[in-house]
Amino acid sequence: MARYMSGRSVNLAHTFLDDETALTPATVTVTVTRNGATTATATGPATAAGTVYTFSAGMLPEGVYSVRWDGGATAVDLATVEVIGGPLFTIAELRASDDELTAQRFGTADVKRAREVVESEFQRITGRSFVPRTAFLSVAELPAPGELLPTSDVRSVTVVGGLEAGSVVPVERVGQFAYTPEIPADATGVEVAYGFPSVPDGIHRVGMLYARWLLMAERSAIPDRATSFQPADGGTYTLSTPGRGGAETGLPDVDAVLKGYRPDIVNSVGVA
Template sequence: MARYLAGRAVNLTHTFLDDETALTPETVTVTVTRAGATTATTTGAATRAGDVYTYSAGMLAEGVYLVRWDGGATAVDLVPVEVTGGPLFTITELRDSDDELTAQRFGTAQVRNVRDVVESEFQRITGRSFTPRTAFLAAADTPSPGGLLPFYDVRSVAVVGGVDAGSVLPVDRLGQFAYAPEIPADATGVEVAYGFTTTPPGIRRVGMLYARWLLMAERSGIPDRATSFQPADGGTYTLSTPGRAGAETGIPDVDAVLKGYRPDIINSVGVA
């Protein structure tokens, strides 16, 4: 899912594909709807350059949206996108961390995609978001009052739908855990704002380390499936391998920092 930053104009791009064939509808209407909403946030005509269509959705609040690219009888695509409260690190910070990460070698789109991968992987590994995010939970998916919300580091819970729409509910917390509040009977769901408001310095550092590794992996000269290697000057080195001996990313420094944000009790009870 593509990610954009809150407080910035969200400029959407799209290409209609039928496998490897690009489709080019004459006119395309774009509709952006916030998750859980029944009315569109914005809608309008896309502009076209070749087989790429663009649409400026303006500034969107933090949350998840469904974008409908309607090319009429030619093609219709539904694409989810997310607006977050900030990045794990900026692209400028990443480039400044290594002279090899020039724009000529690694374009902005490629680096942004890798950053999205790092953010998603860090959340998968720890269960926690190190950037501010907002998710919609339908009423049927919301735990009963007193049950644990399926997000750590909850910042607020707001009602969606019904006469109390937009109102913020009181939330009881215990460390990074949060308990589900009672929601109004006529609500369609809740929006849960969660995640760190400021990225911890250690997470930013190892996030850039992991991103550099992902960008450079194909140039390392070590086969993807290798678990050890022998340099020309002799000796054998065992590689830290994702999925083995508790390694997640395969980079010991990164895995050690992430482990500190996932207490052992979470591993034992399987909460995520």
């Protein structure tokens, strides 16, 4: 899922493909709809440049959006994009961290993709988002009041649908967790704003370290599946390997920092 930054115009691009064959509809209409909304956020004709179609959706608030690329009888594609409150690190910061990360060797699209992978992996490993995000949860997806919301570090919960749409409901927090609040009976769901409002220094540092590794891994002389290697001058080195010995990324410095943001597992036994 492609990510864009809030406070910037969201400029979308799309290519219609039938496996490896590019399709070129004569006209394409784009509709952008925010998750949980019943009306489109932005809609209009796409601009064609060869096989690439572009559309500017303007500045969109933080959240997840579905995008419909309607090429009529030729092709109709659906995509999902997300607008977040800020990046884990900027591309300029990443390039400045290593002389090898030039634009000639690693294009903007490659670097952005690596950053998105890092952001997603860090959230998967820790259960926490280190960038501000907003998710829509329908009534059917919401845990019962008094149970924990599925997102950590909740910043606010806003009612969607019904007479009180747009109102912010109070949330009870316990550490990084928050309980599902009571919402009006006529609401269709809630928007949960969550994640760190600013990136912690340690996460910022190891985020760039992991991104550099992702970009340069294919140039490494060590085979992808190796768990140890023996250099020409002798000796054997054991590699930190994802999935073994508690390693998640396979980079000890990165895993050590991420471990500090993972909650301890607490087992509780209820007595009836």
